[in-house]
Amino acid sequence: MLDKSHSVLVGLQWGDEGKAKIIDYLGSEFDVVARFNGGANAGHTSRATVNGKELEFVFHLLPSGALHEGTHCALGNGMVIDPLALEKEVKSLESHGIEIRSRLHISSQAHLVLPHHKERDKKQESGRKGKSLGTTLRGIGPAYEDKIRRVGLRMEELCDSQKFQETLLEIEDFQLDRELLKKYVNFAEQYGAYIKDVSELLRSFHEKGQKILFEGAQASFLDIDQGTYPYVSSSNSVAGGACTGCGVGPGLIGDVIGVAKSYLTRVGAGPFPTELTNENASLENRQLGEQLRERGREYGATTGRPRRTGWLDLVMLRRALWVNGITTLALTKLDVLDHLPRIPVCVGYKLDGVESNRLPMGSEALNRVEPVYAYLQGWECCTEGISRFEDLPENAAKYIQFLEERIGVAIKIISTSPHRDHTIFRESM
Numbered sequence: 001m002l003d004k005s006h007s008v009l010v011g012l013q014w015g016d017e018g019k020a021k022i023i024d025y026l027g028s029e030f031d032v033v034a035r036f037n038g039g040a041n042a043g044h045t046s047r048a049t050v051n052g053k054e055l056e057f058v059f060h061l062l063p064s065g066a067l068h069e070g071t072h073c074a075l076g077n078g079m080v081i082d083p084l085a086l087e088k089e090v091k092s093l094e095s096h097g098i099e100i101r102s103r104l105h106i107s108s109q110a111h112l113v114l115p116h117h118k119e120r121d122k123k124q125e126s127g128r129k130g131k132s133l134g135t136t137l138r139g140i141g142p143a144y145e146d147k148i149r150r151v152g153l154r155m156e157e158l159c160d161s162q163k164f165q166e167t168l169l170e171i172e173d174f175q176l177d178r179e180l181l182k183k184y185v186n187f188a189e190q191y192g193a194y195i196k197d198v199s200e201l202l203r204s205f206h207e208k209g210q211k212i213l214f215e216g217a218q219a220s221f222l223d224i225d226q227g228t229y230p231y232v233s234s235s236n237s238v239a240g241g242a243c244t245g246c247g248v249g250p251g252l253i254g255d256v257i258g259v260a261k262s263y264l265t266r267v268g269a270g271p272f273p274t275e276l277t278n279e280n281a282s283l284e285n286r287q288l289g290e291q292l293r294e295r296g297r298e299y300g301a302t303t304g305r306p307r308r309t310g311w312l313d314l315v316m317l318r319r320a321l322w323v324n325g326i327t328t329l330a331l332t333k334l335d336v337l338d339h340l341p342r343i344p345v346c347v348g349y350k351l352d353g354v355e356s357n358r359l360p361m362g363s364e365a366l367n368r369v370e371p372v373y374a375y376l377q378g379w380e381c382c383t384e385g386i387s388r389f390e391d392l393p394e395n396a397a398k399y400i401q402f403l404e405e406r407i408g409v410a411i412k413i414i415s416t417s418p419h420r421d422h423t424i425f426r427e428s429m
Helices: 019-029 083-095 115-127 140-148 162-171 178-194 196-208 241-246 285-297 314-324 361-366 394-407
Strands: 007-011 030-034 046-049 055-060 072-075 103-107 212-215 255-261 264-266 308-312 326-330 342-351 355-357 370-377 411-415 424-427
Touching: 007 019, 019 046, 019 212, 019 255, 019 326, 019 411, 030 103, 030 285, 055 083, 072 196, 083 178, 103 178, 103 196, 196 212, 196 241, 212 241, 255 314, 264 361, 285 308, 314 342, 314 394, 326 394, 342 394, 370 394, 394 411
Parallel strands: 007 212, 007 255, 030 072, 030 212, 072 103, 255 326, 326 411
Antiparallel strands: 046 055, 264 308, 342 355, 342 370, 411 424
């Protein structure tokens, strides 16, 4: 289905684009799925039929390829890992009869998220008062902070329980809990065999001719460098992060798959030019935003928070295509728009009276832009479950074609529901 051996898959907006569904759809093509950034602040939702029952799984640390029997799952060095959260996730899969341990590989260089990181996260966020960032309070930022300060602990240190305990005692804001320490020691005993040099492991898969999919968490505009700073995550979530986050060279990457939603959502604070659900929006727009939220089930998989909703923004999308070098574009949740008689799409911005199709520098400027919309006629009929492009309603096909003309990239994958089989793949593109 895809042309090159190794691929990267990333989100092109503010997360929650449906990356897990696309990974699950493509998963049978790959021998390994390797996660390269973030921690348990991610929430990737996949569905699978297990023992005749359709179940929904939310992955926070495990790669979304975990549902494919035989697919290896690697956690790269660019991640920050809460061992107890990882153990909970593994046991959840095992409780449904899904074997994962023999396929699990954890980078020895990945940094640990520990209780004092979560406490520091809460203190930092509450200390921002009216300027909170809307973090998940999972300790991700403080763990990366310690990594950059070169005082963090890595998975490799967990394997030596005596040294690990001594190191914890040297951390001034860590309150040693003997029962909690025992849980970490037990984790190391059970999972120590899976902690390894993931970069070298991926080299061995590559030399055997096996295919690797590098999975990004969060999304392009939550990237610490390329996102809407400071309202971003703490890692590199664009495609380039796959190289540093798993220890592979860029020359080994073929396809770069980008996932975008047919509309736009955001969790937490930060600029959102096309938002419908903000306090200054008209009643009509707030109602439309609520409809998108309910139809799209737009509630955080990690926190349960309702997501802010708005119209698709092509200014942002074009920028994301560029910074990631996208070769294959997937569009998700087309069916959520089925009820709309008219669909606005942001094609430009107006800032201080000047119209442009470029992203302005800085969150302050992005907060002030006025979106310029093109209006497309809706299709007002059901697209849910359609798996062939020629079966789409005429106006739905025109919507896809309009987007392609504006962004200059072919949309090869179109999702029409959360189910794996409800996916259009345009092989001739």
